[in-house]
Amino acid sequence: MDDFDFNGKKVLLRVDINSxxxxxxxxxxxxxxxxxxxxxxxxxxxxxxxxxxxxxxGRPGDNDFTTLSNHARLLSCYLNREVKYIEDIFGPTxxxxxxxxxxxxIILLENVRFYSxxxxxxxxxxxxxxxxVRFLAPLFSIYINDAFATSHRSHPSLTGFPMVLPSCGGxxxxxxxxxxxxxxxxSLRPSIFILGGGKVQDSLQLxxxxxxxxxxxxxxxxxxxxxLFMIAKGLTLNRETLRILEGKGIYALLPRAQRLxxxxxxxxxxxxxxxLLKNNERxxxxxxxxxxFSPIYDIGENTVKLYYEIIKDxxxxxxxxPAGYIEDxxxxxxxxxxxxxxxxxxxxxxxxxxxxxxxxEKLNIVDKxxxxxxxxxxxxxxxxxxxLPAIEALINSAKKFKSDKL
Ligand code: 3PG
Numbered sequence: 001m002d003d004f005d006f007n008g009k010k011v012l013l014r015v016d017i018n019s020x021x022x023x024x025x026x027x028x029x030x031x032x033x034x035x036x037x038x039x040x041x042x043x044x045x046x047x048x049x050x051x052x053x054x055x056x057x058g059r060p061g062d063n064d065f066t067t068l069s070n071h072a073r074l075l076s077c078y079l080n081r082e083v084k085y086i087e088d089i090f091g092p093t094x095x096x097x098x099x100x101x102x103x104x105x106i107i108l109l110e111n112v113r114f115y116s117x118x119x120x121x122x123x124x125x126x127x128x129x130x131x132x133v134r135f136l137a138p139l140f141s142i143y144i145n146d147a148f149a150t151s152h153r154s155h156p157s158l159t160g161f162p163m164v165l166p167s168c169g170g171x172x173x174x175x176x177x178x179x180x181x182x183x184x185x186x187s188l189r190p191s192i193f194i195l196g197g198g199k200v201q202d203s204l205q206l207x208x209x210x211x212x213x214x215x216x217x218x219x220x221x222x223x224x225x226x227x228l229f230m231i232a233k234g235l236t237l238n239r240e241t242l243r244i245l246e247g248k249g250i251y252a253l254l255p256r257a258q259r260l261x262x263x264x265x266x267x268x269x270x271x272x273x274x275x276l277l278k279n280n281e282r283x284x285x286x287x288x289x290x291x292x293f294s295p296i297y298d299i300g301e302n303t304v305k306l307y308y309e310i311i312k313d314x315x316x317x318x319x320x321x322p323a324g325y326i327e328d329x330x331x332x333x334x335x336x337x338x339x340x341x342x343x344x345x346x347x348x349x350x351x352x353x354x355x356x357x358x359x360x361e362k363l364n365i366v367d368k369x370x371x372x373x374x375x376x377x378x379x380x381x382x383x384x385x386x387x388l389p390a391i392e393a394l395i396n397s398a399k400k401f402k403s404d405k406l
Contacts, residue, residue: 001040001168004142007048008103012140013040013170014054014157016147016374017071020354021057021064030354031074033149033374038078040146040170041106045081050101052140054089054157056113056150065113072108083108089115090135098139112157119155124393127160137164143397146170148177149374151390152381158390162397169394172374177391179350179371180382184215188316188348191216194307194338196223197321197353200250202380204228204257206320209384211264217314220269220307222299222323222334224250230270230287232257238290269310273300275324275331282330298324299334308341317342320352320379326359335359343368352379 015037020029028034044051053075058065072085083106088094090109097107112118117130127133133156137143143161145151146169150158161167169177183191193216195203203225210216221229227241228250237245245251261268274290275282275298284300285291311317319342323334336359342349343365351357352373360366373379381388 001043001144001171001174004166004168005047006044006142009049009141010098010101010139011044011049011051011142011144012054012136012161012165013044013051013144014147014150014161015040015170015172016149017055017068017075018057018149019071021066023063026066026070028070028074030358032354032357032372034071034074035078036172036374037075037146037170040144040172041075041079043171044144045104045106048103049142050103050105052098052101052107052109053083054109054112055147056118056157057111058113060113060116060119066111068108068111075106075108079106081106086110090132095135095139098136117156121154124154124159124163124389124396127154127156127158128163130156130160132156133160133164137161140165143167144170145390145394146172147390148173149376149378151375151388152378152386154389154393159393162393163400165397166401167394167397169391173391175371176373176375176378177382180373180375180379182348183316183318183350183383189217190314191316191318192218192220192311192314192347194220194222194311194317194319194323194342195225195321196221196323196335197355198224199321199376200225200228200248200253202377203321204253206380206383207260207268208256209380211260211267213385215383216267218267218269218310220310222271222303222338223321224248225321226270226299227296228253228257229261229268232261233270235270235287237296238294239292240295241290244295269307271299271303272306273302274298275300275334277330282333297328298331299338301337304334304337304341307338311342311345311347314345314347316348316350317345318350318352318383319356322355322359326355332359336363339363339365352376
């Protein structure tokens with residue numbers, strides 16, 4: 001953004017404000033991604049741009065696939081400025097609003113995935129010929145991608161515009177790339193990853209990449225993915241926990257987990273105790289002696305102590321996903337205790353995902369964390385060493401428009 005003159009220019013800004021939505025009320029349950037785009041927008045306003053925002057919410061067919069009217073309301077609150085929400089993407093209403101917009105105006109267009117071509121993955125060249133790009137691009141001088149969390153997709157709104165407009169990354173995208181690149185720096189070793197949450201397949205992909213690329217010195221597991229690796233190490237878990245793993249089809253991932261345990265025997269650490277539910281109360285038991293009456297809901301205190309011993313000398317700690325079933329207060333203790341330990345370390349602390357952000361807010365320790373990543377799939381793809389198509393598109397755009405007066 002430092003290389004561009006935005007004064008009096010019409011800027012098309014792609015953001016990722018995709019948020020968890022209550023399917024009954026349509027209310028946004030967590031707006032942390034919305035807040036994170038505020039600095040980019042304020043800077044553009046300050047520099048005299050008129051801003052039109054493109055964003056998505058959910059995927060066609062899913063419960064959270066809905067309009068952006070609530071997003072506009074919240075964005076307007078955080079900016080303390082009017083955000084004009086247009087129920088159109090590139091039709092006549094959108095075009096006339098954009099054409100008549102003035103410096104200082106902010107327009108939010110409708111959910112870009114209401115346009116069917118948006119969710120088709122294609123090469124940037126093909127995306128630049130889609131209706132969306134052909135109709136909108138002529139209305140703008142500059143395209144900005146601030147949507148790091150969707151940058152692993154090659155969708156028209158992400159890779160099509162940089163082919164035809166001078167483009168750059170926004171401040172959030174810049175911060176994400178800087179912070180996540182830091183994790184891979186050789187000077188920041190030991191690097192410890194604490195991975196949990198419910199997305200076992202994603203975590204497994206990340207573990208494979210981190211170990212094969214020698215990015216992680218130790219990976220401490222919690223949540224469902226830890227159950228998979230405990231089985232891979234030969235532990236016998238209890239009936240109720242196995243039933244959950246079976247129901248989620250997690251057994252299919254066992255051979256991959258076993259290969260990792262064999263190839264990297266000292267790098268993957270699993271919990272030594274766990275929290276179960278007995279007579280409506282949390283109890284903690286050793287992992288070797290699990291009774292059958294309850295599935296595992298959380299890690300226990302001894303695991304937190306063990307993990308603390310490992311992280312205390314780390315130079316960088318990356319945490320992704322909660323350690324237990326945090327929807328139930330009784331089982332957010334493991335995640336809370338882990339975060340309390342982490343903030344005592346001198347390491348760079350990078351956290352991923354909205355769940356951990358909410359726990360950090362509850363504990364009032366947000367300012368003690370170096371960076372919260374907004375990325376889910378993009379976070380994993382980036383750390384796995386994949387080239388993110390939307391970032392590649394910006395790099396190519398910079399080469400293509402280099403000689404233009406910006
Ligand atoms: C996300 O929530 O990870 C991003 O908004 C990307 O969403 P998608 O997985 O539906 O493309």
